Amino acid sequence: MNNPSHVxxxxxxxxxxxxxLLTVKPEEGCALLLGKSIKAENLEGRNIFQIELVWPCCNIWSNSINADSERCYELNKTTLFKEGSRENRFLIDPIEQLLAQKWxxxxxxxxxxxxHSHPMGSTFPSQMDLSMNFSPNLMIIVNGNQKMRAWWLKSSYMIDSLEIPVVRKSGNHVF
Structure with a gap:
């Protein structure tokens, strides 16, 4: 999937x-974004991502996952960070991902x-968000003040991340 012109x-x-996302505050909430990638004319071949459905997920972050990610983080030679918990980390259950894809x-x-949410932080991807990113994808981050930003993350380095405009539409729902 290529980066969209906007969401x-x-x-x-x-x-x-x-x-x-904010219901579980102070923990980070997470969700999958379902919709359609629409080819748009005059947008240099880039698509528009139309989010039709939000699929709320459980944050399954745990201490054992934290230990694995600490090693990943060190391998990426990034700065140290405070101890991880669901208040500053998230992980979507792979079973939920498969169910959402099938549905x-x-x-x-x-x-x-x-x-996902950064209840006490900014709408920018954290170093952990970037280090846990393994393939190009859309990431929307909502902070505790309900400010929202969309990002196209290409790799585990911020320099490859691109902020994407978010457009609100009031058209008919697909269902």
Missing amino acids: ELHKDSERILSSS GRSKNLTVLGAA
């Missing part, structure tokens, strides 16, 4: 996304990316 949040997606295919939707 469109349809109907109540923005409200649902913010409320579901999405039955509705002609694709998992376009993921979202």
Whole structure:
């Protein structure tokens, strides 16, 4: 998947996304973003990501995962960070990812990316967000004030990350 020109949040997606991510505050909330990648003319061949459905997920971060990611983080030669917990880390359950993909295919939707909250932080990807990123993908981050930013993460280095405009649409829902 290539980076989109922008992300469109349809109907109540923005409200649902913010409320579901911040409901678990002070922990980081997480969700999958389902929708369609639409070819757009005059956008240099880039697509528009239309988010039609927010799939709230459980944050399954645990101490054993934290130990594994600490090693990954050191391998990437990035700066040290405070001890990880669900208050500053997230991990989406792979089973939920598979269920969302299967359900999405039955509705002609694709998992376009993921979202998570930084309840006490900014809307910028953290060093941990970047170090845990292994392939190009869409990441939306919502902070505790419900400010939202979308990012296209290419690799585990900030220099490759690109902020993507978010457009609110009020059109009909797909369902």
